[in-house]
Amino acid sequence: MSDIEPKEDLSQILRHRREKLEEVVKRGMQPFVYNYSATSSTIAAIEGFEAAEAGGTLDEEGYSEPVQIGGRLVGWRDMGRSVFAHVEDGQGRIQLYFRNSVVGESSFDALSVLDISDWIGAEGRIFRTRTGEVTVQVEGWTLLTKSLRPLPFGKVETNAQTGERTVYGGFQDQEGRYRQRYADLAVHPDVREVFRTRAKVITELRRFLDGEGFLEVETPVLQPLYGGASARPFVTHHHSLDQRMYLRIADELYLKRLVVGGFERVYEIAKDFRNEGLSRVHNPEFTMLEWYQAFSDYEDQMGLVERMLVHVLDSVVGERVIRHGDDEIPVTVPFRRLGLVSALSGALGEDVHEMSLEDLIGRAHELGISDLEGSGRGKLIDKLFGELVEPQLIEPTFVIDHPKELSPLAKVHRDDDRLTERFEMYIGGAEIFNGFSELNDPIDQRDRFEAQAALRDEGDEEAQQIDDDYIRALEYGMPPTGGVGMGVDRLVMMLTGQSSIRDVILFPILRSEE
RNA sequence: GCCUCGCUAGCUCAACUGGCAGAGCAACUGACUCUUAAUCAGUAGGUUCGGGGUUCGAGUCCCUGGCGGGGCACCA
Numbered sequence: 001m002s003d004i005e006p007k008e009d010l011s012q013i014l015r016h017r018r019e020k021l022e023e024v025v026k027r028g029m030q031p032f033v034y035n036y037s038a039t040s041s042t043i044a045a046i047e048g049f050e051a052a053e054a055g056g057t058l059d060e061e062g063y064s065e066p067v068q069i070g071g072r073l074v075g076w077r078d079m080g081r082s083v084f085a086h087v088e089d090g091q092g093r094i095q096l097y098f099r100n101s102v103v104g105e106s107s108f109d110a111l112s113v114l115d116i117s118d119w120i121g122a123e124g125r126i127f128r129t130r131t132g133e134v135t136v137q138v139e140g141w142t143l144l145t146k147s148l149r150p151l152p153f154g155k156v157e158t159n160a161q162t163g164e165r166t167v168y169g170g171f172q173d174q175e176g177r178y179r180q181r182y183a184d185l186a187v188h189p190d191v192r193e194v195f196r197t198r199a200k201v202i203t204e205l206r207r208f209l210d211g212e213g214f215l216e217v218e219t220p221v222l223q224p225l226y227g228g229a230s231a232r233p234f235v236t237h238h239h240s241l242d243q244r245m246y247l248r249i250a251d252e253l254y255l256k257r258l259v260v261g262g263f264e265r266v267y268e269i270a271k272d273f274r275n276e277g278l279s280r281v282h283n284p285e286f287t288m289l290e291w292y293q294a295f296s297d298y299e300d301q302m303g304l305v306e307r308m309l310v311h312v313l314d315s316v317v318g319e320r321v322i323r324h325g326d327d328e329i330p331v332t333v334p335f336r337r338l339g340l341v342s343a344l345s346g347a348l349g350e351d352v353h354e355m356s357l358e359d360l361i362g363r364a365h366e367l368g369i370s371d372l373e374g375s376g377r378g379k380l381i382d383k384l385f386g387e388l389v390e391p392q393l394i395e396p397t398f399v400i401d402h403p404k405e406l407s408p409l410a411k412v413h414r415d416d417d418r419l420t421e422r423f424e425m426y427i428g429g430a431e432i433f434n435g436f437s438e439l440n441d442p443i444d445q446r447d448r449f450e451a452q453a454a455l456r457d458e459g460d461e462e463a464q465q466i467d468d469d470y471i472r473a474l475e476y477g478m479p480p481t482g483g484v485g486m487g488v489d490r491l492v493m494m495l496t497g498q499s500s501i502r503d504v505i506l507f508p509i510l511r512s513e514e
Numbered sequence: 515g516c517c518u519c520g521c522u523a524g525c526u527c528a529a530c531u532g533g534c535a536g537a538g539c540a541a542c543u544g545a546c547u548c549u550u551a552a553u554c555a556g557u558a559g560g561u562u563c564g565g566g567g568u569u570c571g572a573g574u575c576c577c578u579g580g581c582g583g584g585g586c587a588c589c590a
Contacts (some may be wrong), residue, residue: 012523012524012542012558012559013523013524013541013542013559014524014541016541016542017541030516075550075551077549077550077553078546078549078552079546079547079548079549079552079553080545080546080547081544081546081547082545082547082548082549083549084548084549084550086550095549097548097549099547099548100547101547102547115541116540129549129550130548130549131547131548131549131550133548133549133550135548149524150524150525150540150541151525152524152526152540153525153540154525154526154551155539155551156537156541156549156550156551157550157551158550160552166551167551168526168538168539168551168553169526169527169538169539169540170525170526171525171526172525172526172527173521173525173526173583174582175521175581175582175583176525176582178582179582220549229590230589230590231589231590232588232589263557274589276588276589277515277587277588277589279585279586279587279588279589280584280585281589282588282589305541362530378590379590382590385590386590402590406590407590424590429577431590434590446581462588462589462590496573508579510582511580511581511582
């Protein structure tokens with residue numbers, strides 16, 4: 001056992017809790033018991049009571065059969081010889097009524113060792129109080145875990161008519177909530193709900209892909225060479241191999257090796273790591289879903305994305321709507337398709353294909369876009385698009401057919417060799433999906449890698465490296481393949497109405513304390 | 515990395531131009547056997563984020579460091 005702080009430095013409140021701990025022991029109670037058998041959750045107990053009430057199976061005085069409830073103490077109202085309290089478990093909360101004449105003198109007296117945020121078990125029959133709240137009349141109780149640090153619960157006022165809850169005080173400090181997510185979760189049921197939804201989303205993504213015949217696989221996190229995206233990596237070192245290793249920035253190149261190997265439909269849900277800044281929509285460690293399907297192209301994949309999104313909305317949200325700020329964005333299939341170059345040409349009022357590099361730089365300057373050094377044609381087009389068109393992509397939209405320089409892993413467009421067969425799907429102005437007809441010509445792939453290497457030599461730290469082993473795999477032959485990557489965190493943001501990625505990641509990256 | 519706002523009791527927040535650091539909740543003591551933001555009476559609780567400076571006097575002004583929120587940049 002290690003103390004976070006020496007006892008003499010404890011604040012008054014923490015000292016009082018330690019003293020109560022001693023009091024618990026003195027009374028012969030266990031402060032940290034080993035288990036407890038609840039007969040039902042708080043919610044199930046309430047529902048069971050209401051069913052019995054409606055069915056007329058309560059006794060003459062309106063009491064149910066006995067139940068045992070386990071939970072955390074979240075509210076306490078001491079009335080002298082009776083006490084009202086609330087306990088909360090993973091599902092909900094229920095009121096407890098301790099009455100001196102019911103629990104007995106010594107058991108009632110022992111209530112003095114309890115504090116808000118202790119875990120307790122209570123048993124008794126359920127009734128409805130004069131004010132109408134379904135309540136356990138406690139006949140016996142047990143301390144399960146003594147809490148030595150009070151949780152910052154606010155006071156909850158429940159409007160009897162509307163059931164609406166107002167919380168007073170509480171735990172507002174964002175930093176504290178991220179650093180002590182355990183306390184944030186303990187105090188905020190709605191935060192727990194966001195993460196339940198996140199889990200459901202991931203379950204449904206899996207269910208959907210499994211149903212489509214995809215195989216879930218795992219590929220290396222530690223890689224000798226990183227690739228599959230444009231980003232700076234985290235670098236680490238393996239001691240016994242004495243070798244530099246990178247944390248993956250994408251799963252792409254490994255998954256396509258598997259398609260070469262004969263797994264025709266594969267997917268992976270995995271953490272990727274990009275050594276970049278933090279923002280409302282960027283955490284350096286984030287969850288990515290990627291899948292690859294043999295014998296398909298990007299058109300097929302757009303169809304799959306549409307079906308997948310509808311499946312997740314139907315099964316998790318229950319309606320085909322995405323909340324974005326105060327707006328509700330209807331999700332209707334098929335989604336709009338917008339050619340990147342033609343959309344940008346429209347916004348600029350001239351044909352992007354006809355514009356020289358100097359023209360593009362000029363327009364970028366006019367728009368106040370800085371940091372153009374080292375930007376090639378592709379990056380410029382991308383920046384202009386990001387500035388002029390992207391913010392307007394609120395309803396689900398596939399932006400398609402990106403310039404070749406932007407997409408070193410995508411097949412050249414079958415009708416226009418300046419473009420690739422690629423799409424990015426935007427909702428609410430944010431990119432969620434990115435997919436393409438996968439480049440499977442090893443000679444073309446080497447050329448593209450070499451073009452990337454040239455960019456790299458010019459100082460583009462995000463340009464991709466040449467991956468000879470991947471080219472060797474392509475030389476064996478990869479069938480025509482469509483692939484898609486999706487930011488799981490961003491999708492969860494959309495589905496839960498959260499505006500910061502930190503609110504859908506349990507432990508977002510923060511600078512270390514101290 | 516830049517801009518900006520913030521950091522005061524366990525929590526949520528006050529403290530006008532520099533002038534005795536405060537409140538509500540939580541805690542502690544007591545009263546109260548259907549309360550629900552329970553109520554009532556009383557008590558205690560502070561390195562005002564750290565360091566330095568100006569001043570008779572700094573939570574407040576200046577310098578410096580730390581951490582965070584928001585925005586920008588970076589990030590397909």
